[in-house]
Amino acid sequence: MELFDKIKTLMSFPPLASEHGKQMDDFIIYIHLLMGVLFVGWFAYFLYAIFRFRKSNNPKASYTGVQGHFSTYAEVAVAIAEVILLVGLAIPLWAKVVDAEKFPSEKDKPLVIRVTAQQFAWNFRYPGKDGAFGKQDMKFFAPDNRFAIDKNDPNSKDDIEAPTNLMVVPVNRDVIVHLSALDVIHCFKVVPLRVTQDVIPGLMIPSHFKATKEGKYMITCAQLCGNGHATMRGNLYVLSKADYEKWEADITAKAKGTATSFE
Ligand SMILES: [Cu+2]
Known part of the structure; x- marks a missing residue:
């Protein structure tokens, strides 16, 4: 109107x-x-x-x-x-x-991303080709395994960890994020997406959006989470389907130690 x-x-x-x-x-x-x-x-x-x-x-x-x-x-x-x-x-x-019950179902092929907030950065984990995440359990926690992933779980083999503070999604595809925190309460906020959701240690909170415009957007933390709160910024890239697939392939290869970084 x-x-x-x-x-x-x-x-x-x-x-x-x-x-x-x-x-x-x-x-x-x-x-x-x-x-x-x-x-x-x-x-x-x-x-x-x-x-x-x-x-x-x-x-x-x-x-x-x-x-x-x-x-x-x-x-x-x-x-x-x-x-x-x-x-x-x-x-x-x-x-x-x-409301997870009202989210797009499997047949709409939503992209599911696990987001872990920490003082003072954002971590993004993608399920890889199989679309399933590896199991997580505190017993697997170690200095080189901060997200406590079960590395023997076959589902974890192709999981992708994006570089810190980098989130990439395709345009016009449903995205479901599962939000959790390593330390204190944070808040996942992307103003252009009109998404704001508290992130709480010990909980896995789902949130859903569909980006409709390609571009680079800022992810901010909307809870005062410590003295570095203001620096807790991430970059969200909304890419075309082809560019997203290219990035996914690139980052998968990088995880195996061959490709160059996205940025
Ligand atoms: Cu924060």
Whole structure:
């Protein structure tokens, strides 16, 4: 809608690069419109009340007050509008991003990535050709195995660990990230994707998005996680399908010690 585009420009919305992000932006605008109506409406009512009940016109206080029901109706209307926004829009939108049961199924071939946050960097692990991750268990933890991967699990053989702070996804393909942390609470935030999800040690939290625009975007940490919090930045590259496949092949070869780095 043209009005919405104008409001987005007026409110300096950041560039948008994900499928569900449009709904999120629209939702923010609905809330602002409702708040705008409330602001103007209640302020007008306030001014009216000051004028209507001014002292010169009401020298003697009335102990019964106004008997009408206008403000009750207005309150109920506002509550209904808020319930519609919450139940009709906010909850379904939230579910789309974080409810694993509503994620795209296997047949849509989502790309699944494990994201591990740490002070102060992002680690990305890809399942490789077989699409399955190797088992993880704390008992496998060692200085050279920080993510506690079972190296004897056949599924772990072709898993790919991307260089630190580098995440690469193909455009227009569903991506499911499983988020966890090595140390403290972090928060995975990519503004152009309209994705923000807390990352908590001991939990594996899923989140879903589909990038719709190729480009390089910044991944930031949105929880104050320590004195290096502000430097906790990652790069997200959204590539065409062909470029992504090339990168995947390249990084797989690199893991075997032959190819050059992506950047
Ligand atoms: Cu952090």
